[in-house]
Amino acid sequence: MNPRPPLKPLSQALAQLLAAVEPLNATEQVATLDADGRVLAQDVVSALHVPPQDNSSMDGYALRCADVPQVGTLLPQSQRIAAGMGAKPLEAGTLARIFTGAPLPPGADAVVMQEDCTVQDAADGAVPSVRVNVLPQHGQWIRRAGEDVARGDVVLARGIRLGPAELGQAAGVGMGSLQVLRRVRVALFSTGDELVMPGDCAPADMPPGAIYNSNRFFLVSLLRRLGCEVSDLGIVPDQRAATVEALRNAAHTHDLIVTSGGVSVGEEDHIKPAVQALGSLDLWQIAIKPGKPFAHGRIGWAHFVGLPGNPVSSFVTFLLLVRPLLRKLQGVSQSGLGDPGGVPTRADFDWPRADKRQEFVRVRRNAQGGLDVFPNQSSGVLTSLVWGDGLVNLAPGQTVARGEMVAYLGFAELLT
Numbered sequence: 001m002n003p004r005p006p007l008k009p010l011s012q013a014l015a016q017l018l019a020a021v022e023p024l025n026a027t028e029q030v031a032t033l034d035a036d037g038r039v040l041a042q043d044v045v046s047a048l049h050v051p052p053q054d055n056s057s058m059d060g061y062a063l064r065c066a067d068v069p070q071v072g073t074l075l076p077q078s079q080r081i082a083a084g085m086g087a088k089p090l091e092a093g094t095l096a097r098i099f100t101g102a103p104l105p106p107g108a109d110a111v112v113m114q115e116d117c118t119v120q121d122a123a124d125g126a127v128p129s130v131r132v133n134v135l136p137q138h139g140q141w142i143r144r145a146g147e148d149v150a151r152g153d154v155v156l157a158r159g160i161r162l163g164p165a166e167l168g169q170a171a172g173v174g175m176g177s178l179q180v181l182r183r184v185r186v187a188l189f190s191t192g193d194e195l196v197m198p199g200d201c202a203p204a205d206m207p208p209g210a211i212y213n214s215n216r217f218f219l220v221s222l223l224r225r226l227g228c229e230v231s232d233l234g235i236v237p238d239q240r241a242a243t244v245e246a247l248r249n250a251a252h253t254h255d256l257i258v259t260s261g262g263v264s265v266g267e268e269d270h271i272k273p274a275v276q277a278l279g280s281l282d283l284w285q286i287a288i289k290p291g292k293p294f295a296h297g298r299i300g301w302a303h304f305v306g307l308p309g310n311p312v313s314s315f316v317t318f319l320l321l322v323r324p325l326l327r328k329l330q331g332v333s334q335s336g337l338g339d340p341g342g343v344p345t346r347a348d349f350d351w352p353r354a355d356k357r358q359e360f361v362r363v364r365r366n367a368q369g370g371l372d373v374f375p376n377q378s379s380g381v382l383t384s385l386v387w388g389d390g391l392v393n394l395a396p397g398q399t400v401a402r403g404e405m406v407a408y409l410g411f412a413e414l415l416t
């Protein structure tokens with residue numbers, strides 16, 4: 001028997017995987033309102049100052065500090081400026097009623113909030129006067145033109161993924177539509193003759209040996225959350241010819257093919273030979289737990305990724321390997337192409353049995369800011385992912401004693 005080749009360490013596998021990925025370059029114009037989650041294909045440069053002019057950040061009175069030499073000075077009101085109106089220059093020795101967001105009248109150098117003023121009752125038709133009960137400070141309650149964004153600033157850089165804050169920023173500088181990269185087209189297959197779709201068969205009627213197809217559901221969700229256009233191509237039977245046929249067809253019209261299951265070394269695992277028959281398999285088996293049976297290859301232009309069948313392995317390898325691949329394909333400017341690392345966090349558990357492989361342990365943060373561990377770390381136990389909110393990234397051979405700091409990867413961050 002041939003000696004088994006050593007499993008590839010995760011950081012090496014990631015480097016190799018990403019070196020093989022060229023970002024898509026096709027772009028499309030989408031309405032800013034519909035651009036959530038898309039990847040920006042242009043720098044957004046502001047054509048104006050934000051705010052466009054000096055304006056008030058309070059409801060109150062705009063004045064010149066020099067006109068208020070002492071607390072209690074009484075000044076006549078010479079104009080009233082609401083948001084959306086223009087302002088005339090401020091007459092000397094007067095103040096202007098002003099509201100939040102209204103432009104500052106030229107000549108004014110401070111705003112006093114209305115809580116610090118008393119309006120004097122004026123006779124009918126007379127100009128109201130206002131007593132200023134504080135000594136105003138130069139510049140107070142004024143938002144300066146361009147203090148947020150100056151004309152010519154790059155407010156959003158090409159390659160970022162657009163989220164709520166970015167969409168607001170784009171709108172704030174007048175962008176009604178944005179140039180974004182086209183969505184990555186992903187074909188998804190599940191393999192396994194034991195798989196039954198929920199809804200097709202009631203639990204009480206499940207044939208012997210059958211299980212529900214759970215991977216399909218979280219993989220569709222993960223792919224969609226990462227902004228992919230998913231063709232969910234159902235279940236491929238555990239047969240060589242059917243597997244080859246399904247992969248061949250999908251490769252013509254997709255950027256990425258993702259399969260789950262069938263990528264181990266059993267006689268019922270047809271993925272590996274099928275990919276080798278159609279293209280090339282460049283990466284197979286990674287030194288991680290869970291998730292050893294991971295494969296990457298090419299079929300024509302399409303990338304191929306084979307995920308393990310065990311649900312937790314499938315989920316974890318998606319987060320650790322498919323997500324970085326997708327982000328690069330999508331043109332997301334990369335940060336950290338190697339080991340995913342993690343945020344140093346206190347382990348409130350012992351982990352006495354080290355593994356030879358790099359291990360990703362399902363944990364969740366507790367109210368004390370530490371991490372609790374799920375008792376059953378078996379790679380089939382989806383309950384561990386529902387209970388947990390992240391993974392601890394343990395180096396090969398690493399044990400943990402309660403109280404030590406470990407590298408924590410939150411699921412929330414891995415889902416963007």
Ligand code: AMP
Nearest residue numbers: 190192213214215216261262308309310
């Ligand atoms: P395989 O990698 O095909 O040998 O599958 C490994 C284990 O994962 C087996 O117990 C399968 O029944 C299970 N499995 C494979 N695919 C799925 C799926 N889509 N949903 C749930 N379990 C699966």
Ligand code: MG
Nearest residue numbers: 192261262309
């Ligand atoms: Mg199988």
